[in-house]
Amino acid sequence: MSILINKDTRIVTQGITGKTGEFHTRQCLDYAYGKDCFVAGVTPGKGGQEVLGVPILNTVAEAKAQHGVNASVIYVPPRFAAAAIDEAVDAELDLVICITEGIPVADMIRTRDRMRKMNSKTVLVGPNCPGVITPDEVKIGIMPGYIHKKGNIGVVSRSGTLTYEAVHQLTQLGLGQSTCVGIGGDPVNGLKHKDVIQMFNDDPNTDAVVMCGEIGGTDEEECAAWIKENMTKPVVGFIAGITAPPGKRMGHAGAIISGGQGTAQSKIDALEEAGVHVTLNPSEMGSTLKKALS
Template identity: 65%
Template structure:
């Protein structure tokens, strides 16, 4: 069992003819993902690496039956690419693009929320169901099939957590990188709900960071609703107030969004919090024993 994607997912790639888009398309296909189409306006009718390219998402969906989009469109056009995926009625759009203007995302998010399309990202590593389907830029070889769900704001820390889990024999059901921008699609709670309902996910590891209140909100939801063990790590304990750290959304402002506050709330809500990025696997193992 998996959430969001599995071996049967039919994927189109918006921005497939760009350097990054093509490279990661090939990586995903090599992993076993069903890449059925690409979309680049004005390039319709060609094939890249044997994959047909269409001018529009609607056209690609009509001819291939694609239900999921992976977006590698440059920042200036990425919000429009999200809206095109929504307009075509896709089940899921995963936007990898970093640097989309916040103003563009405010509008895109407002429209996307009224559509049937779920959005992961932007500025995220993607989604992977180990052994079945990879949709994004994560290194596939570190993931192992299993029953631990992973949800994270950080790309690099996701890879570190997954490697530790895999080395401990704790495979993953699905790993979701929700992205580190101020305006994103699925948030922690959205993904936690799906893991909570997934009969083959036994526990969840959550990775947060400074900025915003998403982790505190997730902690309270976990306390009130989660039926499965949760462990977590919060990045940015030493981050100074007012300085953006890595992600556009990772900034402490107005005295809010501090790592210590997030850690305290998570612990009060029953979540096992790792004290170090080198001990994330240990924290998950501890949570499983509770």
């Protein structure tokens, strides 16, 4: 089992003719069932062409009608990326994963509010994220496939680098992953920690979860409240930014602290109170999980 994606997911790459879109689509095609899963690309005005053997359409709606796509990955430049999300939402895809970094916050607020008003069924992951991978089935995004191993540990993180670090540690310890979800570091995004943790809790083949958070916002505190009341599986947590100087804006656009909330310590306290096994050392995420399972 897995969450969000598996070998039956049918994917369109929006922005496939760009340098970044082509490069990462190639990596995804070469991973596990990628050649079955990546069935279309979209670049307006370039319909009828092919890239890497993948047919290009002018719109996401055409890709859905002709190739049955139910998920999209977006490698569109920042000023056009929110519109690309809107297009995938209008086509009523199940899942949209936006890799693009640097989308104007005002654009994302409009897109988020538009999805809410439409009561859209589309699940948005990102923007500014590494994507999602179900090991040995399909990867949608920019993560290095070779560090992953199929198994029963879920991983969710705001940081791409911390996602890879957690996965590598787990794999080195022989602990495979069910699905790994990079939710992105922007302040206005789709899935939150709580949403993904809930999916892992409901997934019968996920036995435990590693969650990586960071300073800024209150998502981790809200997730901790849900874990305390509902989670039935072990969770290991790591919060980045504990040494960040007070009052200084750090790292991701979402790493903004206000009113005493969003600090590393407030997140750590909330997670520990919820029964999460928190490690202060990023090199011990895997070993902490192994202890939690024993």
